[in-house]
Amino acid sequence: MSLTVDGELARSFGLTAEEYDKVLAIMGRTPSLTELGIFSVMWSEHCSYKSSRKHLKTLPTKAPWVIHGPGENAGVIDIGDGLAAVFKMESHNHPSFIEPYQGAATGVGGIMRDVFTMGARPVANLNALRFGDAENVDTRRVVDGVVRGIGGYGNCMGVPTVGGETNFHRAYNGNPLVNAMTVGIAQKDRIFLSAAAGIGNPVVYVGSKTGRDGIHGATMSSAEFDDESSSKRPTVQVGDPFTEKLLVEACLELMATDAVISIQDMGAAGLTSSAVEMASKGEVGIDLELDEVPQREANMLAYEMMLSESQERMLMVLRPDRTEQARKIFEKWELDFAVIGHLSDTGRITVRHKGNVEADIPLGPLADEAPIYDRPALNKEPPAYLTPPADPVGIEKALETLIASPDLASRSWIWNQYDSTVLGQTVKRPGAADAAIVRVEGTSRGLAMTTDCTPRYGQADPYVGGLQAVVEAWRNVTATGAQPLAMTDNLNFGSPENPYIMGQFVQAIKGMGEGGRALDFPIVSGNVSLYNETRSDTGLTSAILPSPVIGAVGVLDDIAQAVGLAMPEEGELLLVGETWGELGQSLWLREICGREEGAPPRINLVAERRNGDFVRQKIRQGAIKACHDVSDGGLLVAIAEMAMASGVGCHLQSHPRELSLHAYWFGEDQARYVIATSHAEKLMEEAEKAGVPIRRLGHIGGSDLRFAYGTRLDVSHLKALNNAFFSRFMGEG
Amino acid sequence: MKAGVVVFPGTNRERDMAHALTLASGQAPKMLWHQEESVDGLDLVIIPGGFSFGDYLRSGAMAAHSPIMTAVRRFAEKGGYILGVCNGFQILTEAQLLPGALLRNAGMRFLSQDCHLKVEGRDSIYTKGWSAGDVFRTPMAHGDGNYTASPEMLDRLEGEGRVAFRYCREDGHVQADDPHINLNGSARAIAGVLSENRRICGMMPHPENLTDPAIGGTDGLPLFKAIVEAFGV
Numbered sequence: 001m002s003l004t005v006d007g008e009l010a011r012s013f014g015l016t017a018e019e020y021d022k023v024l025a026i027m028g029r030t031p032s033l034t035e036l037g038i039f040s041v042m043w044s045e046h047c048s049y050k051s052s053r054k055h056l057k058t059l060p061t062k063a064p065w066v067i068h069g070p071g072e073n074a075g076v077i078d079i080g081d082g083l084a085a086v087f088k089m090e091s092h093n094h095p096s097f098i099e100p101y102q103g104a105a106t107g108v109g110g111i112m113r114d115v116f117t118m119g120a121r122p123v124a125n126l127n128a129l130r131f132g133d134a135e136n137v138d139t140r141r142v143v144d145g146v147v148r149g150i151g152g153y154g155n156c157m158g159v160p161t162v163g164g165e166t167n168f169h170r171a172y173n174g175n176p177l178v179n180a181m182t183v184g185i186a187q188k189d190r191i192f193l194s195a196a197a198g199i200g201n202p203v204v205y206v207g208s209k210t211g212r213d214g215i216h217g218a219t220m221s222s223a224e225f226d227d228e229s230s231s232k233r234p235t236v237q238v239g240d241p242f243t244e245k246l247l248v249e250a251c252l253e254l255m256a257t258d259a260v261i262s263i264q265d266m267g268a269a270g271l272t273s274s275a276v277e278m279a280s281k282g283e284v285g286i287d288l289e290l291d292e293v294p295q296r297e298a299n300m301l302a303y304e305m306m307l308s309e310s311q312e313r314m315l316m317v318l319r320p321d322r323t324e325q326a327r328k329i330f331e332k333w334e335l336d337f338a339v340i341g342h343l344s345d346t347g348r349i350t351v352r353h354k355g356n357v358e359a360d361i362p363l364g365p366l367a368d369e370a371p372i373y374d375r376p377a378l379n380k381e382p383p384a385y386l387t388p389p390a391d392p393v394g395i396e397k398a399l400e401t402l403i404a405s406p407d408l409a410s411r412s413w414i415w416n417q418y419d420s421t422v423l424g425q426t427v428k429r430p431g432a433a434d435a436a437i438v439r440v441e442g443t444s445r446g447l448a449m450t451t452d453c454t455p456r457y458g459q460a461d462p463y464v465g466g467l468q469a470v471v472e473a474w475r476n477v478t479a480t481g482a483q484p485l486a487m488t489d490n491l492n493f494g495s496p497e498n499p500y501i502m503g504q505f506v507q508a509i510k511g512m513g514e515g516g517r518a519l520d521f522p523i524v525s526g527n528v529s530l531y532n533e534t535r536s537d538t539g540l541t542s543a544i545l546p547s548p549v550i551g552a553v554g555v556l557d558d559i560a561q562a563v564g565l566a567m568p569e570e571g572e573l574l575l576v577g578e579t580w581g582e583l584g585q586s587l588w589l590r591e592i593c594g595r596e597e598g599a600p601p602r603i604n605l606v607a608e609r610r611n612g613d614f615v616r617q618k619i620r621q622g623a624i625k626a627c628h629d630v631s632d633g634g635l636l637v638a639i640a641e642m643a644m645a646s647g648v649g650c651h652l653q654s655h656p657r658e659l660s661l662h663a664y665w666f667g668e669d670q671a672r673y674v675i676a677t678s679h680a681e682k683l684m685e686e687a688e689k690a691g692v693p694i695r696r697l698g699h700i701g702g703s704d705l706r707f708a709y710g711t712r713l714d715v716s717h718l719k720a721l722n723n724a725f726f727s728r729f730m731g732e733g
Numbered sequence: 734m735k736a737g738v739v740v741f742p743g744t745n746r747e748r749d750m751a752h753a754l755t756l757a758s759g760q761a762p763k764m765l766w767h768q769e770e771s772v773d774g775l776d777l778v779i780i781p782g783g784f785s786f787g788d789y790l791r792s793g794a795m796a797a798h799s800p801i802m803t804a805v806r807r808f809a810e811k812g813g814y815i816l817g818v819c820n821g822f823q824i825l826t827e828a829q830l831l832p833g834a835l836l837r838n839a840g841m842r843f844l845s846q847d848c849h850l851k852v853e854g855r856d857s858i859y860t861k862g863w864s865a866g867d868v869f870r871t872p873m874a875h876g877d878g879n880y881t882a883s884p885e886m887l888d889r890l891e892g893e894g895r896v897a898f899r900y901c902r903e904d905g906h907v908q909a910d911d912p913h914i915n916l917n918g919s920a921r922a923i924a925g926v927l928s929e930n931r932r933i934c935g936m937m938p939h940p941e942n943l944t945d946p947a948i949g950g951t952d953g954l955p956l957f958k959a960i961v962e963a964f965g966v
Contacts, residue, residue: 151843155874156784158745242743242787334742417843419874421942422782424749427949439947441748559947732840 005036013040019371026365034303034351034358039366041269041307042276045530048370051496052528055509059523060516065485066524067188073114073265074184075524076191077486079555081443084188086120089128089181089451089490089551091529095236096178100145104178105153105239106311111182112157113265116248117314119192119255120184123423124438125154127164127180128451128490128549132173134406134729139168142176144730149239150180151417156241157248160426161418162436165451168406171459171545174534179490179527181551183449185440192255194264194274196282196317196343201261203275203286203341204323206330207247207313211296213237214270214309243312243335250333251314259322266313272306274315275341276349280367282317285344290353294336302351302358317343377506378499382461386584386598391662395636396713398592398666400721402633403640405591409725410644431645433564434479434629437556446559448482450552454632455545457600460585462504464600466511466548471608471670473552474519475629478612479673481561481619482554487516489526489550494533494543504546505530512548518605521552561620565628566645572680573642573650573697575635576687577611577672581663587633588666600668607671614692615673623679630672636665638674639697643705644719652698654708676700734964736762736777739805739821741796746782746819746939753941754779757957758966767799776964777814778805780821782874782939792835792877793823802828815933816859816960819875822925822935831926831935832890833882838875839918845874848916848938851905854897854927858963859934862955868905870952871938873916878937880919880926887921897925897934 003009010020013036023031023039031039041047049056061069067084068076074088092107112122127150132139154161159182196203214237254260262282264274271293279286290305300308318326323339330337344350349366351359391398402408415430427446428437435448452473458465470487477484489512494501516523532544556562567573583589584598618624630638643649655664677683680696687694704712736754740747747764754762762779765772772778785796796802802824809815809830817825825831838844847870852863863869882890890896899922900915901907907922909915915922917937925936940953 148842151845155843155845155876156743156745156787158783240787242784242789245743245745245784245787412846416846419843419845421845421872421874421939422746422749424746424752424942424945424948427947429949444947 003033005030005033010036013037014044015040019043022369026362026369032358034306035361037303037307038272038359038361041272042366043370046268047273049528050371051373051375051530052505053372054374055506058509059513061522061524063520063522066522067191069522069524070526072193073117075486075488076118077524077553078188079440080445082188083440084186084191085183085447085553086115086118086186087181087183087488087551087553088114088525089179089488089549090114090527091490091492092178092180093176093492093529093532096146097142097174097176099236100142101149102236102238104146104149106237107178107180108150108153109239109241109244109311110267111180112159112244113267115182115184116251117192117263117265118186119190120186121252122159122182122184123425124183124436124449125159125161125180126436126449126451126551127178128453129164129166130172130177130455130547131168132176133170134168136170136173140730146176146178147414147417153239153241155419157245158422160420160422162420162426162438163430163449163451166411166414167455169455169545175532175544177492177544177547179549181451181488183447183553192260192263194262194278194281196262196278196284198261198317199284199343199345201317201343202320202323202339203288203343204316204318204326205293205313205338205340206316206335208240208243208310209294209296209336210305210308210310212300212304212308215304215307237309237311239311246333246335247312247314250330250335254326254329257322257325259318259326261317261319263314263316266315268309270307270309276363276366278315278317279349280363285346285348285363286341287344287350288341290351292338292340294338302353306351375496375502376499377502379503379507380500383597383599388581388583388660388663389593393592395661395665396711398588398662399636399640399713402587402591402637403718404721404725406725407587408633408637410722413726427559427562428480428564434476435482437480437559437562439559444558446556446562448477448480448554448556450476451549452476453547453549455547456585456596458508458546458548460600462507462546463511464603465546466508467515467603468600468670469548469550470512470515470521471603472631473550474521475612477552477554478616479627479629481563481616482556483616484521484552484554487521487523487550487552489523489548491526491528492532492544492547492549493530496530501543508546508548515605519609563619563624563627565626565642567642567648567650567700568625568676569648571625571676571678571700573639573700574675574677574680574683575672575695575697576615576675576692577607578693579635579659579664579667579669581659581667582669583663583667586666586668588662601670603670611671611673611692614687614690615675618683623683624675624677626676628674630674631668634666634668640705640718642674643715644722647703647715648700649702649704649706649715650698650700651702651706652708653696734758734777734961734966735775736779737765737772737775738762738779738781739765739767739801741767741785741799743785743787744781744783749941750779750781753944753957756944757954758961765801767801769801770804772804772808777816777960778808780817780824782819782821785820785824793820793827796824797827806830809933812930812932814858817935818939818941819937822937823877825933825935830933831928832886833880833926835877836879836881837877838879839912843876844878844916847871848873849901849903850898850924850938851901851907853899855894857897857927857931857934858960859956860897862959866905868901868903870943871940872942873938875937878917878919880923882920890926895927896923897927898936900924
C-alpha cells in the first residue's frame with residue numbers, strides 16, 4: 001500500500017482537519033500509515049465517546065452493591081453468596097444492516113467476550129431489536145438474517161437466549177438496531193480487569209488468527225449510511241461461535257489459576273484498542289512484535305493487523321512464570337497462543353514488523369488528548385397533550401387489531417429459534433414473565449433480566465423516552481418479584497452533529513439519570529451508537545427514533561417466589577396504579593387512528609416506586625399468583641396477554657365512569673400492574689393502607705374475555721390473531 | 734451407577750446432563766474429554782448435546798472420529814449402554830452405532846420449544862420409566878433433528894420395537910405429516926431410536942432439561958430414574 005499520509009487521507013479515515021492537526025502536534029512529524037490508523041480508530045466516536053462522554057458522566061453509577069461501574073468491559077454487581085453478576089449491552093447496528101446474519105452474530109459474540117473477559121461465565125443472553133416498517137420489502141431480509149445470526153451464535157455457544165424486545169417502525173428502514181446483552185456470573189473476588197501491570201511481563205495473544213476482516217469497522221459505525229454502504233460488506237466481520245466456545249472454556253480454565261494479570265478482548269478496533277487500553281489503564285508502555293501475531297492471510301501489513309476486527313481474540317498480560325501453564329491450556333483447546341510483546345516503561349505503544357518500527361506513539365496524549373466535544377444541543381418543544389379522539393372502531397375491534405399488529409404480535413416465531421433452556425437453569429423462559437429468570441447455579445437465587453425502550457415516546461419527548469425506558473425496565477423486573485439492582489444502557493441515536501439529535505441525546509440521558517436516581521437503580525455499563533441515519537438518493541438524511549435501550553438485572557432470593565404473567569385458573573384480577581387515560585403516543589392512537597401524536601404518558605417516580613415496592617412485597621409474600629406490567633397497548637392488552645399465556649379468561653367489570661371506554665382500556669398510563677390473586681379483599685385493604693391506588697378488574701375464569709356489557713372475545717381467537725403476524729410477514733404460513 | 738459424560742470441543746449441554754444425573758442418582762457423573770482412549774469401568778456412557786467441532790462439516794461428523802469414539806465403539810461391542818441426546822444422537826448415527834441420519838429441520842429453522850413424546854420402545858432402560866403409550870413433555874433445541882432412514886430400516890425399527898419415542902400431540906396423537914405435531918419433519922415422527930440390543934439409545938429432545946421441579950417440572954425425570962434403577966445407585 002503506497003498511500004501518502006496527509007490531511008486528505010486522514011479525512012478519509014474519519015479524522016477532521018482539527019483532529020489531524022492534533023495528531024501532527026502529538027507526533028511532531030507526519031505519522032506513518034499505521035499510526036494514522038491507530039489515531040483514527042482510537043479517536044473514532046465508537047472508541048472515544050467524544051460526543052457523548054460529557055453527558056454520560058452525569059448518569060448515576062454508584063450503589064453499595066455496585067462492584068465495577070462504567071469503564072470496564074462490563075458492569076459488575078454483588079448478588080449475594082459471594083457472587084457477582086457481570087453484564088453489558090452493546091450495539092451492532094451498522095454491520096447488521098449490511099450483512100444481517102454476520103452483523104448480529106458477531107454482535108452476540110462480542111458482548112459475550114466482554115463478559116467472560118472479566119472472569120464470568122455467561123448465563124443469559126437478551127437482545128433489543130428494532131426493524132423497519134413491516135411493509136418494507138427489505139425488512140424481511142433483515143429480520144431473517146438477524147434472528148438467524150443471534151440464534152446461530154448463541155445456540156452454538158450454549159448460552160441461553162432468554163429475553164428481549166422487538167419493534168417495527170419505518171424510521172429504522174435502512175438502519176435497524178441490534179442491541180445484544182449478556183449476563184454472566186463470577187466469584188465476586190475473582191473479577192479480572194484490563195489494566196496491565198509489571199514491566200517486562202509478556203503480552204499474550206489467544207484465540208483466532210488475524211485476517212483482513214473488519215478493518216475500520218469502528219470508523220464505519222461512526223458514519224451514516226448511504227448507497228455505498230452495501231459496498232462496505234468486506235468490513236463486516238465473520239463470526240465463529242465454535243472458536244468462541246473454546247475461547248470461553250479456555251479463558252475460564254486459565255482464570256481459575258493465578259496466571260492472568262490483566263485481560264482484554266479484541267473488539268472494535270481490534271489489537272489497537274485492546275493494547276492501548278490495557279497499557280493506558282495500567283500506565284505502562286507496550287511493545288508489540290507483529291511478526292508473532294497468528295495470521296490467517298499472507299502478506300498482511302502492520303496497518304492491517306493493528307486495525308483488523310477478526311473475531312474471537314483476546315489479549316492478556318500473564319505472570320511470566322505461568323506462561324507455559326497457560327500455553328498448555330490453550331493447546332488443549334486447540335487455540336492459538338502467542339507471546340506478541342512485552343510491557344515497557346516507556347509510556348509508548350511501539351509496533352514492530354519485519355524489522356521496522358511501524359508505529360511509536362506516546363500513550364498519554366493518545367488517550368488524554370482524544371477529542372471531547374460539547375456539541376450544540378437544541379430541543380424541540382414537546383408536543384401538547386392530546387385532545388382525546390373519539391373511538392372509531394369499538395373496544396373489541398381495537399383489541400383484535402392491536403394484538404395482531406407488528407409491535408404487539410407474539411414473538412414466539414423469534415424466540416423459538418433461540419435455545420432458551422441450555423445450562424438447565426432457565427426458570428422463566430421468553431414470554432413467561434415480564435422479565436426472564438435464570439437460577440444462579442447451585443443456589444436458590446435467581447437473576448431477573450429484561451430489555452426495554454419505547455422509542456415513539458422518545459421521538460415526542462426524548463426526556464420522557466429516557467425516563468420511561470428506565471421505569472419500564474424497573475417494573476418488568478419488579479413484576480416477577482425480583483429486586484431491580486442495576487442497568488446497562490445502549491444509546492442509539494442519529495448524528496450528534498445535528499443539534500436537534502444532540503438535544504435528543506442530552507435529554508434522554510437526563511431522563512435516564514433522573515429515573516435511576518429516584519429508583520436507586522444505577523447504570524453500570526453501556527454503549528453508545530450514534531450516526532444511525534440513512535441518506536437517500538435525494539441527499540436527505542433521516543435519523544432513527546431516539547432509542548435509549550435499557551437492560552436491567554434484578555435478584556430474587558428464592559426462585560420459588562417468582563411469578564409469571566399467565567392468568568391462573570381462578571381468583572380475581574386487580575389493577576395497581578392510577579389510570580388517567582393517556583392516549584398520546586399510544587399504540588391505540590397509532591394502530592387504530594393512524595396518528596403518532598401528542599405527549600407521551602406522564603411519569604410519576606414517587607408512584608412508580610410506591611406501586612412497584614408494594615407489588616414486589618406482595619409477590620414475595622405469596623399473595624400474588626401472576627403479574628404483568630401495563631405498557632404498550634394499555635390495560636386491555638395487558639389483560640389479553642395474561643389470558644393468551646394460559647388460555648384462561650376473565651369476566652371484566654365495567655370501567656370507571658369518569659373515563660371514556662377506550663381511554664380506560666388502551667391508555668398507556670405508567671406505574672401500573674395487573675395482578676391475579678385469591679386474596680383480593682385483603683390485598684385491597686393493604687394497598688389502601690400503603691397509599692397504593694388499586695381497583696378490581698374482574699373475576700378470573702372461563703375461556704373468554706367477557707365485558708360488563710355482555711360481549712365476549714374468545715381467548716383462543718385472540719391467540720390465533722396474536723400468532724398470525726410473523727409467519728405471514730415471513731411468508732411461512 | 735458409574736456414568737460418564739463425553740465432552741467434545743463445542744459440547745454445551747454436559748452440565749445439564751450432569752445435573753439431571755445427579756438429581757436422579759445423587760452422584761455426579763465422570764466427565765470424559767474427547768481425547769481419552771478408554772471408557773472402561775463405566776456402566777453408561779452419555780453423549781450430550783451441543784455443537785461438537787462447531788458441527789461445521791455435518792452435525793456430529795467430526796466428533797464421530799474423535800479418539801474417544803474408538804473406545805465408545807469397543808464399549809458398544811462389549812454390550813455397553815450408551816445414550817446420545819441431540820448432538821449425541823447425531824454423533825451416534827455418524828459413528829454408525831445407530832441407524833439413520835439427522836437432516837436439517839423440515840422448516841429450515843432452529844427449533845427451540847417444548848414438544849410431546851409418545852413412549853414406544855420396548856425392553857429398554859431408557860423407556861421403562863414410562864408405560865408404552867405414555868406421553869411426556871420435553872424441550873427440544875436443534876437445527877438438524879429431522880430423522881431419516883431407508884423405508885426398509887424404518888420398517889425394521891418399527892417391527893422390532895426399536896422406535897423409542899415419537900413426536901406427538903399433548904393427547905398422544907401422532908401425525909407425521911402435520912408440522913405442528915411432528916415439528917422437525919422426522920420420518921414417521923421418530924424422535925428416538927434403539928440399537929438392536931436395545932442398549933444404545935439416541936434421541937433429539939432434551940429430557941435432561943425437565944428434571945428439576947424448580948426449573949419448569951420433572952417430566953423428563955423418569956428416563957433418568959429408570960437408568961439409575963437399572964444399575965443401582
